[in-house]
Amino acid sequence: MSDVALRAGDITEEANTGRLDAWWEWFEQRLEFAGDALNPILVKETRQAIKSRQFALTFVMLLIACWGVTIGGVAIVGPGIRYMAAGGDLLLFYYGILAFPLAVIVPFAAFRSLAAERDDNTYDLLAVSTLTPRQIINGKLGSAVVQMGVFFSAVSPCLAFTYLLRGVDVVTILLLLGDLVLGSLGLSMIALLMAAVSNQRYGQIVVSVVLVAGLLLVFWYATQTATEIVRNGPMYTGDPGFWVSVLFGLTVYATTMAILYFAAAGMVTFSSANRSTPLRATVFVQQVCLLGWAAYYWIASNFEVEWLVMTAIGIGLYWQFVGALLTGESPELSRRVRRGLPQTTMGRLLFTWFQPGSGTGYMFAIANLVAWALMLCAASALAESWGTSTHGLTVGLLVFCILGIGYVVAYLGIGRLIVAMLRRWTIVSMLGAFLIQFLLALAGSGIPYVIQMTTAEMRNLPYHYLQVTNPIWTLSYLIDDRDLPPETIPLLIVIPGAALCVFLANLPSLVRETRQSRLAVPQRVVEDEAALHPEPATLPSSPWDEAGITE
C-alpha cells in the first residue's frame, strides 16, 4: 500500500474517531441535561443505593430465590413440564418473592429514608435548601419507584417464564403485578406520611413497629389474594362490572394518593405556609369523583334507595373524619397565608372555605355534607317521581340525612369549642385536636351504649332516648324499618336543635376568622419577583412601534 493510501486511511480513522468523540460528547450532554431535570434527592439516593451493601444483598437474595424456585420447580415437575400447566403455581412463588420487597422492604425503606434525615441531622440541611417540600416527598417516592424497578427487573424473566409454562394468562399476570406496584407505591406514600408525622425519636420507634406489622399483614393478604385469583382462574372474563370496579378502585386510589401526598408534603412544609388549601382542593376533587361513582352505582342498581342510604352513611363518616382534622387547624392565619386570601366578593364566597383555619374547616365539612344530602334526597325524589323507587322512601332518607348532618355539626362544633378553650392555656396540635374529636365521638356513642347495656330495664329496649348522643344506634334504629319509628319527631327536634345551638356558639369565632382580609405583598417581594421573572419584552406589532411612534 502506498504512503498516500496509508495517510488517507489514517485521516479516515481520525475523522471516524472525531465523529465518535463528538457523538459521545453530544450524548453526555443530553445525559447531563436529563440528570439536571431529575430530582436531586432521587439522584443522591440512587448513588447511595448503588454503593449500599444492604441493597446489593437484597437484590442478590432476590435473584438467588428466583433461581432456586425456577430450578426447584422445574426439577419437581420434571418431564411433565411439557404437558402440565405449571405456570400458575410457579407464578405464586415468584409473586411471593417479589411481593416481600415491594410490600415490606420498599415502603419501610421509604419510611426510614425520611426518618433517618431527622436522626442523622440532615433534615435541617434539606429544609434550609431551596428544595420544596413536594420535591422532598417526590425524591423519596421516586427513590422507592427506582427500587421497585430494580426488584422487578430481577423477577421479570421468571414471570415471563411462568406464562410460557401455561396455566396462567397474561392479563392475570399483569393485573397481579399492576396491583402490586400500585400497592407498593401507596404503602410507600403512607410510610412517608408516617415518617413526616413522627418527628420525635420515641414516636418514630412506635410508628416503625406499627408500620412493619401493617406491612407484613399487607404482604400476607396480598399473597392470599393472589393465590385465590390464580387458583380460581381469571375473574374478569365476561364481566364488564369487573373492569368498572377496577376503574372505581383506580379513582379512589389516585385521589387518596393525592391526599396522602399533599398531607405528607404539608407535614414537612414551613408552618407559616398554606398547607391546607391543596389538601382541601384534593378532598373536594375526591368528593366529585365519588359523587360520579355513587350516581353510576345507583343507576346500575336500578335506583335502589339502599344505595343512597349506604352512600349517606359513608359520606357522613368521611366528613366526620375529615372535619375532625380540619377543625384542628389554627384559627390564626399567618401573614403569608393572608397574602393569598381571595379578594373579590365571589372569590371570598366560594374560596374562603378552601383557606386554612379551624372555622373554615368546620364550614367546609358542613357545606360538603349538606350538598351531598341535598343531592341524595333530590335523587331519591327524582326516582320516586319516575316511579322507579317505592313511594315515601325519600322522607326516610331526608330524616336520616337531617339527623346525620345534625350529629356531624354538633360533634365537630363541640370538639372545636373544646380545642379553642384548651388553646387559651396550652398548645394543641392538629393531631391533638383530632384525638379530642375522636374521644368526644367515642364518649358520646360509647357511654350511653354501656349504660343501656348494663341496665337490666333498658337492655332489651330497641331504642331509648339515652342513645340520643349515639349516632350509630340512633341512625341504625331509624333505617331499620321502612316506616319511621315514633321517636322520629322528638329526635328531629332535639338533634338538629342541639346542632343549631352548637353552630351558633361557633359562629362568632367563625365570622372572626372569615373577616381576615388580604394583606398586600411587600415591595421587596414584588421587586424580587420582577427580577426573578421579568416580563417578556413586547414585540413590535407594527413598523410604527419599532420606530418608537407609539401612543
Next chain:
Amino acid sequence: MRAAAVVVSSMIVAKQPQVELRHLHRVFDRTHAVNDVSFEVEAGQVFGYIGPNGAGKTTSMRILATLDEPTSGDALVDGFSVVDDPERVRRRLGFMPDYFGTYQNVNVREYLDFFARAYGLHGTERKRALGYVMDFTGLDVLADKPIDGLSKGMKQRLCLGRTMIHDPSVMVLDEPAAALDPRARIELREMIARLADAGKAVLISSHILTELAEICDRVAIIEQGRLLAVGSVAEISAQVKTDTTVRLRVVRDASTLAKWLKARSDVDQVRVDDRWVAFRHAGDDDAQAQLLREIVDADFRVIEFGVRSKTLEDVFLEVTKGRVQ
C-alpha cells in the same frame, strides 16, 4: 426607564442591612429562649454572636435560617422576612449548624453536588460552583474520598463548602470552630475573613472568644435569651464601666510605691513582683494620665507604664453574669 428603576432599586437594597433581627422572641413552654433580641449585620461584616451555653444563640440562628419560627418579632435577610418569605431567604442564606449532617456512601464531590442541585444549580453553573467551593475549601484533592473517612477539620471544611455552594450573601455559622485543632481553626478563620472580604455578611457564634475577637467587626453578647450588648469590642468596653489593670515598672522602691498606691482610693488589688507593680485602677484614660503624673511627682522613677487593653473575654465576663435558664 426599566434599567434605571433596577439601578435605583439595587441602590436601595444595598443600603439595607443584610441581616436584621427585630424584637425577636421565642418561647418554649416556660422557657423564654430568645427575649427581645434586635441587631443588624451589614454586608462584608463578620458579626460575632457570643453567650454561654443555653443563652439562645442557636435558637436565634435557627430562626434566621428558617428552621424555626419566632413566637413574636421578625428576622429579615436582605429585606425578606424569615416567617413570610422563607424561600427567598433560603436563596440568600447559607446555614452551617453545629453538627455535620453527612450521608453514608457518599463522597465529597457527590455530597457537594447534591446540595448544589438542591439549591437549583444546573449544568455548567453547578460545575463552576463545585469547582470554586472545592478550591476555596481545599477539598479538591479529596473529591473522591468518602465523607465517613474525613477528619473533623475536613468535615468542617466540607460543611462550610456546602453552606456557600449557592453563593449566599449571608452566612450563618453556628460554632464552626468547635472541636477543631489549632491549625484547622486558623485555616477556618482565614476562610471566614475571605468570605467577608468577598462582601458576605457573616454571623458567627463561638465559645472560643479569642477566635472571634480577631475576625469580628462587631459582636453581640446574649445571656438568658436577652441581648446584653451590641457593638465593636471597643465600643462595648467603653460602655461597661469597670476597673482597668495597670502595670508599672520602676527603677527601685517597688514596695514603697505599692504602699503609696494602696493609700489611694482609686487603686485596688496592688501586687508587687520584683520591680513590677500591678494594680486595678478605677478611672478613664485622663485619670490614668493624672495618676502617672502624680507617681512621677512623688519621685518614683517609672520605666514603664502600661494599661492592659480589654479582650473580648474580659468584656464577655464583665457583661455576662453566668446565669443559665
